Amino acid sequence: YNTWRFVAEIFNNGSSNFEFDIPDFPSKRWRTFNVTVTAVTANPTKGTTSIDQGRFLRTDNGTMKYRYEYRHGAGVGADGNGTYMYSLPGLSFIDSTQMTVDTNPIDSYCGSGRVSASTDVNNRKVEVYARTISQLSLESGGSDGGLEQVGSARYAFGTAGIAHCFTAEIPIRGWSE
Numbered sequence: 001y002n003t004w005r006f007v008a009e010i011f012n013n014g015s016s017n018f019e020f021d022i023p024d025f026p027s028k029r030w031r032t033f034n035v036t037v038t039a040v041t042a043n044p045t046k047g048t049t050s051i052d053q054g055r056f057l058r059t060d061n062g063t064m065k066y067r068y069e070y071r072h073g074a075g076v077g078a079d080g081n082g083t084y085m086y087s088l089p090g091l092s093f094i095d096s097t098q099m100t101v102d103t104n105p106i107d108s109y110c111g112s113g114r115v116s117a118s119t120d121v122n123n124r125k126v127e128v129y130a131r132t133i134s135q136l137s138l139e140s141g142g143s144d145g146g147l148e149q150v151g152s153a154r155y156a157f158g159t160a161g162i163a164h165c166f167t168a169e170i171p172i173r174g175w176s177e
Helices: 003-014
Strands: 031-033 037-039 049-058 063-072 084-087 108-118 124-132 135-141 147-149 162-169
Touching: 108 135, 124 162, 135 162
Parallel strands: none
Antiparallel strands: 031 049, 037 084, 049 063, 063 162, 084 135, 108 124, 108 162, 124 135, 135 147
16 A cells, blocks of 8 residues: 555545545545436436535445435426436445345335425425335325325426435445455
8 A cells, every 4th residue: 555645645634533545444435426317217317406416435334325415406407207216336236135125115215315396395305215226216205195206206307496315324235245
């Protein structure tokens, strides 16, 4: 390991907890990645964004902490068609031996967050669930008191002032070894 790089990382970090990478050890630093949002039938497109940031952190117990924040103003995108699905970074796959992966959200919750549109006075709480081994989806409270999946029919990218912000913790295949 390059000693000068190691020293530079400590000084450039700016924090007192000295987070840095050491080969063969899990990283203690949040990493950014580009989140791809797809839908069941036709993929949406993101609008002109003010924020579009995915982050993940590998924990010591083999899980991934996942954060996504997306907001756009008046420059709307296209709705697509169907439930939205948010990608995991790189070649990460949910360990389905430790967590249920299902299109039925009741069995596969793994996080929470909020969605809102500029027309919303109160933003809505969402539950995050593992839809496939490589994608997460969101479910929010419906007007009838039931739960509805977030996608082209609810909090779609074609809506002005939309925001999707959530966190999850998921077991990743091969990270606990």
